[in-house]
Amino acid sequence: MSGRRSRISEEEIKELISKLQFLLPETRRQGGSRASAAKLLQETCNYIERLHRDVDDLSDRLTELMATMDISSAQAEIVRSLLRS
Amino acid sequence: MMACHFLRALFRIQQTSTSSSSSGRSRRIRRAAYASMAYSAGTRRAWSRALLRKLRSRARLRFPRRLSRAATPQRRDMDQAQVLRKLVPGGPSMDDCKLLEETADYIRCLTTQVRLMQTVMDSISS
Numbered sequence: 001m002s003g004r005r006s007r008i009s010e011e012e013i014k015e016l017i018s019k020l021q022f023l024l025p026e027t028r029r030q031g032g033s034r035a036s037a038a039k040l041l042q043e044t045c046n047y048i049e050r051l052h053r054d055v056d057d058l059s060d061r062l063t064e065l066m067a068t069m070d071i072s073s074a075q076a077e078i079v080r081s082l083l084r085s
Numbered sequence: 086m087m088a089c090h091f092l093r094a095l096f097r098i099q100q101t102s103t104s105s106s107s108s109g110r111s112r113r114i115r116r117a118a119y120a121s122m123a124y125s126a127g128t129r130r131a132w133s134r135a136l137l138r139k140l141r142s143r144a145r146l147r148f149p150r151r152l153s154r155a156a157t158p159q160r161r162d163m164d165q166a167q168v169l170r171k172l173v174p175g176g177p178s179m180d181d182c183k184l185l186e187e188t189a190d191y192i193r194c195l196t197t198q199v200r201l202m203q204t205v206m207d208s209i210s211s
Contacts, residue, residue, distance in 0.1 A: 012182065013182065013185075016185040016189065017185065020185060020188065020189050020192075023192050023196075024192075041168075044188060045165060045168045047192065048172045048173070048195070049148075049150065049172065051195040051196065051199055052148050055118050055119070055195070055198065055199060055202070056115060058199065058202040062095070062114050062205065062206060062209075063107050063110045063111040063114060064107070065206065065209050065210060066098070066110070066209075067107065067110075069209060069210075070099070071095060072096055072099070074209050075096075077208045077209075077211070078092065078205055078208045078209065081204050081205075081207065081208040082088050082204055082208075085204050
């Protein structure tokens with residue numbers, strides 16, 4: 001990226017904020033209406049925390065599944081699903 | 086590729102942890118998830134570099150968790166940027182602009198990883 005970092009333009013900030021807005025499911029639903037910066041940051045924090053929790057939960061559930069199933073036998077099916085998704 | 090790394094780690098974990106506790110195995114899977122995220126982004130991103138450093142130092146991977154909002158009422162007024170900095174790896178050393186950029190990329194990567202884990206789960210249990 002260019003070396004213009006010393007002065008961050010209003011434009012750049014707006015672009016980053018709208019990128020973030022698009023990524024967050026809550027604000028995307030609201031159709032990109034102008035949320036306050038504080039609200040957006042709060043939504044962002046909530047969303048990241050939720051994703052961290054999802055990783056934890058899925059790890060637990062995968063552990064349970066793997067205790068009863070040999071996943072190498074499901075290898076082909078896993079790869080097929082990943083290619084489909 | 087995120088998927089390759091994660092799948093290889095899963096197979097390894099299944100083969101080598103017959104005697105370990107299930108919480109130990111869950112922690113290894115969780116660690117593999119963050120590792121595959123970090124490797125897929127490589128050194129391009131500040132968050133992935135920070136995560137790689139943490140993984141290599143074998144430190145425990147912890148992210149702060151806020152309890153229910155009712156339990157910590159004072160948090161409502163807390164600077165949300167500060168909260169965000171604690172959630173994104175490498176956050177504390179980022180200025181506001183960098184933080185937003187890195188956050189967007191981190192979220193994209195996290196979402197992909199979660200979807201990957203869900204897909205693996207669905208195909209194993211089907």
